[in-house]
Amino acid sequence: xxxxxxxxxxxxxxxxxxxxxxxxxxxxxxxxxxxxxxxxxxxxxxxxxxxxxxxxxxxxxxxxxxxxxxxxxxxxxxxxxxxxxxxxxxxxxxxxxxxxxxxxxxxxxxxxxxxxxxxxxxxxxxxxxxxxxxxxxxxxxxxxxxxxxxxxxxxxxxxxxxxxxxxxxxxxxxxxxxxxxxxxxxxxxxxxxxxxxxxxxxxxxxxxxxxxxxxxxxxxxxxxxxxxxxxxxxxxxxxxxxxxxxxxxxxxxxxxxxxxx
Ligand SMILES: [Zn+2]
Numbered sequence: 258x259x260x261x262x263x264x265x266x267x268x269x270x271x272x273x274x275x276x277x278x279x280x281x282x283x284x285x286x287x288x289x290x291x292x293x294x295x296x297x298x299x300x301x302x303x304x305x306x307x308x309x310x311x312x313x314x315x316x317x318x319x320x321x322x323x324x325x326x327x328x329x330x331x332x333x334x335x336x337x338x339x340x341x342x343x344x345x346x347x348x349x350x351x352x353x354x355x356x357x358x359x360x361x362x363x364x365x366x367x368x369x370x371x372x373x374x375x376x377x378x379x380x381x382x383x384x385x386x387x388x389x390x391x392x393x394x395x396x397x398x399x400x401x402x403x404x405x406x407x408x409x410x411x412x413x414x415x416x417x418x419x420x421x422x423x424x425x426x427x428x429x430x431x432x433x434x435x436x437x438x439x440x441x442x443x444x445x446x447x448x449x450x451x452x453x454x455x456x457x458x459x460x461x462x463x464x465x466x467x468x469x470x471x472x473x474x475x476x477x478x479x480x481x482x483x484x485x486x487x488x489x490x491x492x493x494x495x496x497x498x499x500x501x502x503x504x505x506x507x508x509x510x511x512x513x514x515x516x517x518x
Contacts, residue, residue, distance in 0.1 A: 269321040273312030276328040280305040283335055292342075305331065308479070316482040327475050334471055341464040348458040351378050359449040362441065369395055372441070373407050375451065380414065382458060386424030387451075389414050390439030427454060469511040473504045 284301040287293035293301070308331065312324035355378060361371035372395040380388035392411050396404060426435035430453040434445025443450040477500055484496040 266319065266321050269325050270313035273309045273321070273325045273328055276325075276332040277305040277309035279332055280328070280335070304475075308475075311479065316486045320482070323478060327478055330471065331475070334468060337464050337467055341462065341468060344462050344464065345459055348455075351382070351458060352452075352455045354378060355452050355455045359452050362449075367395070369399075369404065369407060373410070375441075377410075378455070379451070382455075384423070384427075385414060385417070385419060387427065387438040389419075390424070390437075391441065394439050427451075430454065466511050469507060473507060476500075477504065 281302050284293060284298045284305075288295060288298035305328065308324050308328045312321045312328065315321040315324060355375060358371040358375045361368045365371075372391060376388040376392040376395075379385075379391070389411065392407060392414075396407055396411060400408070424438045426437050427450070428435050429443040429445055429448060429450040431448045431450065432443060432446040434443055436444055436450060441451070442448065480500060481493075481497055485493045488496060
């Protein structure tokens, strides 16, 4: 019956190799450019091949298109993953510059250049209230040409709309003290608490949450149909429950980390 061979399932299986081949080529290229580790590359390649094989031969006949969709989604996640890598690199640079600020403050606690750098980073990272209060404290009683750039920046920041939330106290990761805006060292334990706070910028961006959610969806869509096919009914129920519980934990964890950023 040639009709069966060239029906919808046939085309789904054939189409699936387009995103799969694209993913494999991207993974190989990234591995050559050392932007992707060997393990990461192998994971992408085997996932692409696995999903394509499942699209050709789905565990439940007629559902190959589900795996085709997963492959297309997988390909769409490539730029998201690239963005995550870039955002992490950027966060690392910011984190290092804040560590440098605190080293300068150990030498000169009134180092205006260092304090202004810190304030700018905090402003960029969505803490305008803290940025304003820190810069204002540092500029207190100062005037003249030497501090004109900083005074102008402060004036500009203060001219922008601010919310109550922008001045929310930030907890110290060491002692838990909630420090009000404008404080450079924790009021509770004197530690450079903003340096520790900056480390939370490296993880938990929106792109990462999307990747985690996507990974879980893919895993569930692959594992559950196989479980139903291969396991006795009680095994399938256990598998689905275990998957639901684990997914919930991972999602809560991913979003919790994000809240700190
Ligand atoms: Zn503290």
